[in-house]
Amino acid sequence: MTISSGPETIHKPRILCLHGGGVSAKIFRLQARRLISTLAPYFRLVFANGPYASEMHADLKPVYGQIGKGTCRRWSRWLPHHQTSDNKTAITDIEHSLCMAMKMDPGTGEWVALMGFSQGAKLAISILLENQFRKQEGPHLEGFAGVYWKFGVILAGRALPYALSQRTLGNLYFDPPGELPFLNVDTVHFPDQLQTPTLHVHGLRDQGLEMHRQLLHHFTSRGSALLIEWDEGHRVPIKTCDVNAVTSGILTVAKAANVL
Numbered sequence: 148m149t150i151s152s153g154p155e156t157i158h159k160p161r162i163l164c165l166h167g168g169g170v171s172a173k174i175f176r177l178q179a180r181r182l183i184s185t186l187a188p189y190f191r192l193v194f195a196n197g198p199y200a201s202e203m204h205a206d207l208k209p210v211y212g213q214i215g216k217g218t219c220r221r222w223s224r225w226l227p228h229h230q231t232s233d234n235k236t237a238i239t240d241i242e243h244s245l246c247m248a249m250k251m252d253p254g255t256g257e258w259v260a261l262m263g264f265s266q267g268a269k270l271a272i273s274i275l276l277e278n279q280f281r282k283q284e285g286p287h288l289e290g291f292a293g294v295y296w297k298f299g300v301i302l303a304g305r306a307l308p309y310a311l312s313q314r315t316l317g318n319l320y321f322d323p324p325g326e327l328p329f330l331n332v333d334t335v336h337f338p339d340q341l342q343t344p345t346l347h348v349h350g351l352r353d354q355g356l357e358m359h360r361q362l363l364h365h366f367t368s369r370g371s372a373l374l375i376e377w378d379e380g381h382r383v384p385i386k387t388c389d390v391n392a393v394t395s396g397i398l399t400v401a402k403a404a405n406v407l
Contacts, residue, residue: 153187160259161193162193165197168335172248174207177248178383179264198220198244199220199222199401223322235324268301280352298343301362306366307328344371344403345366348396355379375392377389
């Protein structure tokens with residue numbers, strides 16, 4: 148079953164949405180319900196599930212405990228008890244999960260963007276960076292999951308990005324997707340800043356704020372990234388004023404990418 152915007156968006160350009168760790172496509176759709184509504188005139192949002200089963204993130208249990216029981220997923224390992232995966236296998240599993248969600252969606256619009264929250268945001272910017280490296284190698288390579296994504300929406304995404312091919316596996320600026328993330332890496336001299344338009348949304352009371360800022364300032368080029376800050380913690384915006392600001396930001400980067 149596809150988890151997506153309503154049927155009125157069937158022909159709209161499509162944004163593939165990547166949930167956080169210990170969540171699910173169904174829960175991320177609920178978290179993003181206000182954004183789905185405000186973006187419906189412009190985009191169809193399609194929600195993918197991560198490849199690996201996971202316990203529910205502790206922050207979500209009070210609200211989504213019954214909905215998410217036994218259904219939560221993750222894109223990568225972030226806790227010590229999560230099973231280690233071979234990195235090449237992890238990359239294949241991630242790409243397969245995206246391709247399956249895309250294949251199952253009945254929409255007809257072009258796939259244009261990625262929107263991720265938390266671990267999903269980290270994955271989204273990782274995919275954009277991987278595609279940038281592929282483009283630099285030449286036009287014969289297809290994009291990650293078969294698409295050259297035109298822009299990204301990075302909701303509370305933290306450094307480091309994931310390595311998604313041999314190009315970046317073993318590079319200390321990138322986390323291996325099958326292992327625990329690196330900590331305290333100096334990334335100020337990262338040489339390949341992302342040029343693809345991105346919107347970054349940071350909660351000023353988010354405990355991971357400094358790592359979100361690290362991802363923005365060290366991994367994206369100054370002219371391609373737009374920042375919105377809001378006075379909340381680690382969550383998806385839902386209040387009208389915040390949702391309207393994020394929607395406006397998404398439309399701005401979509402226009403910068405020549406999507407609208």
